[in-house]
Amino acid sequence: MTITKEQVLQALGNVEEPDLKKDLVTLNMIQDIRIDGNNVSFSVVLTTPACPLKAMIENACRNAILHFVSKEAVININMTSQVTTQKNTGVPGVKNIIAVASGKGGVGKSTVAANLALGLAKSGAKVGLIDADIYGPSVPIMFGLEGARPMASQVEGKTRIEPIEKYGIKLLSIGFFTDPNQPVPWRGPMVSTAVKQLFNDADWGDLDYLVIDLPPGTGDIHITVTQSFPVTGAVIVTTPQNVALADAKKGIGMFMMPAINVPILGVVENMSYFTPAELPENKYYIFGKGGGHKLAEILEVPFLGEIPLIKGISDSGDAGKPTVLEDNGPMTAAFVEMAERVAQQVAISNAKALSAENIVNN
Numbered sequence: 297m298t299i300t301k302e303q304v305l306q307a308l309g310n311v312e313e314p315d316l317k318k319d320l321v322t323l324n325m326i327q328d329i330r331i332d333g334n335n336v337s338f339s340v341v342l343t344t345p346a347c348p349l350k351a352m353i354e355n356a357c358r359n360a361i362l363h364f365v366s367k368e369a370v371i372n373i374n375m376t377s378q379v380t381t382q383k384n385t386g387v388p389g390v391k392n393i394i395a396v397a398s399g400k401g402g403v404g405k406s407t408v409a410a411n412l413a414l415g416l417a418k419s420g421a422k423v424g425l426i427d428a429d430i431y432g433p434s435v436p437i438m439f440g441l442e443g444a445r446p447m448a449s450q451v452e453g454k455t456r457i458e459p460i461e462k463y464g465i466k467l468l469s470i471g472f473f474t475d476p477n478q479p480v481p482w483r484g485p486m487v488s489t490a491v492k493q494l495f496n497d498a499d500w501g502d503l504d505y506l507v508i509d510l511p512p513g514t515g516d517i518h519i520t521v522t523q524s525f526p527v528t529g530a531v532i533v534t535t536p537q538n539v540a541l542a543d544a545k546k547g548i549g550m551f552m553m554p555a556i557n558v559p560i561l562g563v564v565e566n567m568s569y570f571t572p573a574e575l576p577e578n579k580y581y582i583f584g585k586g587g588g589h590k591l592a593e594i595l596e597v598p599f600l601g602e603i604p605l606i607k608g609i610s611d612s613g614d615a616g617k618p619t620v621l622e623d624n625g626p627m628t629a630a631f632v633e634m635a636e637r638v639a640q641q642v643a644i645s646n647a648k649a650l651s652a653e654n655i656v657n658n
């Protein structure tokens with residue numbers, strides 16, 4: 297019996313995308329089906345290269361062919377991706393803007409933002425990072441770029457800032473334009489103009505994700521970013537302590553205000569537990585356990601992961617080479633998993649927005 301394309305499509309119509317709750321064929325995720333005797337090959341186009349369900353979906357496809365088409369089939373699946381988008385982000389070529397925020401300072405926003413950007417890039421996504429913290433920029437130090445000055449180029453008569461490329465991502469920091477030894481004497485409107493320039497006047501090219509490291513709390517910069525650009529979603533960073541949770545709630549409240557209305561992608565708990573280098577199996581919950589989970593529950597948003605408190609995370613930030621770039625270890629894994637969960641939430645949020653739009657349009 298010869299295998300047909302229709303049989304393959306019918307079989308794969310039984311495989312559900314667990315997040316989007318529809319089958320892969322309906323979602324148009326199956327492409328390039330080729331059949332040659334018992335050899336069946338096709339591509340599965342995921343919504344992000346950082347898909348945490350990649351292996352599971354691949355397995356389900358394989359089983360569906362073996363079960364519904366032929367036990368003799370020799371299956372070759374090409375797992376690829378096309379990052380989704382839902383609306384014009386206001387920055388041409390940029391598909392998704394992810395803001396990293398917190399109510400309180402010093403909880404690890406910049407550390408999470410840098411490792412999130414690099415974690416997404418590690419999976420193959422095209423990523424940019426904007427450090428919008430005018431009063432305490434972190435990107436120059438975390439990426440070993442102190443004193444770096446971006447080049448300007450002329451594109452169609454306009455001056456464009458060229459983001460600096462390092463470790464495979466594109467970077468701009470307000471710190472590339474200020475003197476680290478001088479306080480920044482800017483007032484509200486100047487701050488707002490400077491931040492908008494990082495988005496509008498830079499040559500970002502095509503990006504799947506543009507991550508924004510915001511300053512602590514809520515202020516002019518948050519309002520500028522969220523009102524000038526349709527941010528896909530915000531990642532809220534907290535530490536396990538109750539104080540930080542109270543502040544995180546404040547930070548989130550701002551995104552939920554009707555005038556701002558930025559979806560919350562979820563909560564990341566940083567400094568969740570301490571693990572000594574010599575006892576990597578031991579976890580000490582020195583600030584209490586489960587605070588981040590609790591906040592996520594109260595807000596009815598996903599929990600995106602626990603990041604351990606490890607001296608190496610701080611050392612690598614200071615040394616200009618964020619942790620996630622290192623070889624596989626527990627810290628790297630924690631950041632990679634977090635990045636995958638963020639990408640997953642972006643894909644879900646995009647799918648929801650698109651189906652809502654279809655309902656409105658029909």
Ligand SMILES: Nc1ncnc2c1ncn2[C@@H]1O[C@H](COP(=O)(O)OP(=O)(O)OP(=O)(O)O)[C@@H](O)[C@H]1O
Nearest residue numbers: 401402403404405406407512604605606609610613
């Ligand atoms: N999981 C961690 N383990 C160890 N050190 C950490 C961890 N996360 C952050 N740090 C360190 O804590 C300090 C504060 O982190 P970071 O700068 O990322 O916080 P932030 O929220 O961006 O601060 P700010 O509010 O000033 O912008 C840094 O020295 C950083 O290296």
Ligand SMILES: [Mg+2]
Nearest residue numbers: 405406429434
């Ligand atoms: Mg910071």
